[in-house]
Amino acid sequence: MSRTTHQLTPLELEIMNILWEHGPGNVQAVAQRLPERDGEPLAYTTVQTMLNVLHRKGKVRRELVDRAYVYTPELKRLDAMGSAVRDLVDRMFGGSAESLVMGLVETxxxxxxxxxxxxxxxxxxxxxxxxxxxx
Amino acid sequence: MSRTTHQLTPLELEIMNILWEHGPGNVQAVAQRLPERDGEPLAYTTVQTMLNVLHRKGKVRRELVDRAYVYTPELKRLDAMGSAVRDLVDRMFGGSAESLVMGLVETxxxxxxxxxxxxxxxxxxxxxxxxxxxx
DNA sequence: CGCGACCTCCTAAATACTTAGGACATCGAT
DNA sequence: ATCGATGTCCTAAGTATTTAGGAGGTCGCG
Structure with a gap:
């Protein structure tokens, strides 16, 4: 057994956020909602690659509709939140959720x-x- | 201008944690306190490289004492906490600190x-x- | 003096993450 | 039937992160 958690990378998370908020969508839908990078939007194929990665990792499900795949979150938002927060709490706050809340206030x-x-x-x-x- | 925040990477953070907790130290001191990786400790030179990186990025100061450099945190722990938390709040909780606290409870x-x-x-x-x- | 211990610097390589081009298929319209 | 739009898959390359070896310096000791 290696890393069971398999934390989402920054771009993966951005894409999952779009899926969680707007519901299932194809590459185009996601690409359109991704904010630009240095004034230029991400290439269609780049978004596609990321969705492929997410699919391979089991974070999204996909289904052929007409010509294109429609991607649906498999990973629950709450689960992602849980592990992201736990991760930060462990790394930065010695495992104490209270410390995190204090940190929120202190900063x-x-x-x-x-x-x-x-x-x-x-x-x-x-x-x-x-x-x-x-x- | 690129990324002003320059978030700490996981290993960088682990090392900063050691410095914050135990105070200034040389490569050896840090290396001894780093937990093992797959049963083997990180090589001395690996730790050194990381400390170099941290120094180049201005996160630590260093000073020659006897033969070895002694590294001292330059970045304040509270600042690191602040930006790590802000980062998570932005990415995962739409910028709302309250949502993060709710997430803590929900998970x-x-x-x-x-x-x-x-x-x-x-x-x-x-x-x-x-x-x-x-x- | 020469040797081992200890330390630095330089360099490289493995891995992970991001980005995107090119080849090819299909559908609908000319 | 061909063309353009749209979409997939495969593949590669750039960048960041982590890991570590080797060369070479200095100090103290036998």
């Missing part, structure tokens, strides 16, 4: 006030889920 | 309860700082 990316509001919302949501809820 | 890396405790601590600290404090 002025989040104020304690906003954190409080968010936390209350999350707690409320959890309470609701526990009491009434369908899981 | 079971942090409970709302622990978040609450943390948030209270942070608010208290801030209040103290604002009222009495130095800084």
């Amino acid at each position: 002025d990316q989040l104020t304690p006030e906003r954190l409080k509001a968010l936390q209350e919302k999350l707690l409320a949501a959890k309470a609701a889920r526990t009491k009434g809820g369908k899981k | 079971d890396q942090l409970t709302p309860e622990r978040l609450k405790a943390l948030q209270e601590k942070l608010l208290a600290a801030k209040a103290a700082r604002t009222k009495g404090g130095k800084k």
Whole structure:
């Protein structure tokens, strides 16, 4: 067993983001939504190559529709988030998620006030889920 | 101008972590603290190369002591944290720090309860700082 | 003095990531 | 039937990252 996590590379992630946000699409759809690189868009074949890579790695599924393949995310966004965050927490914050949140505050990316509001919302949501809820 | 941020690569970060935690050190000190790779430690010269790279990039300063260079972090840990987190937030959470915290909870890396405790601590600290404090 | 220990610098090579061109197939329209 | 648009596959090359060997310098010791 080697690296089970197989973190997404930057460009792979950009493409997955497009698929997660706009739903399944073909090469053209993805290419159109990718932001330009130094004023020039990425070549069609470049995007295609990346989608191929993603497919080979099992991160997307594909299906022939008309002439072109339509790519659909296989990897769940939440799973990608989970491992990306875990990765950062391990590398940079000694494995402590709390440290990451503190870091967010210390580097002025989040104020304690906003954190409080968010936390209350999350707690409320959890309470609701526990009491009434369908899981 | 190209990439101003110049994110640290994984191995660069590992080395910076050692320097941040244990203070300035020479190649040997760093090499000893790096965990093994597939059962074998990294070669002395490999560590040296990395320290060279870090030096060329201005992330560390170095100073000849006796025979060997002693490397000292130039980049502040907080700055590295800041840009690593900002990077993740941008790539994965659409620029929203709150989304990152939510992600932490959704992926079971942090409970709302622990978040609450943390948030209270942070608010208290801030209040103290604002009222009495130095800084 | 010559040797081993220790260290630096230079250089190269393996791997991973990004980028993209060219060959070829198919469909629809001229 | 040919042409252009569109799409795939294969392949290669550029760049970044990681890994490490070899040449050569200096110091202390027998």
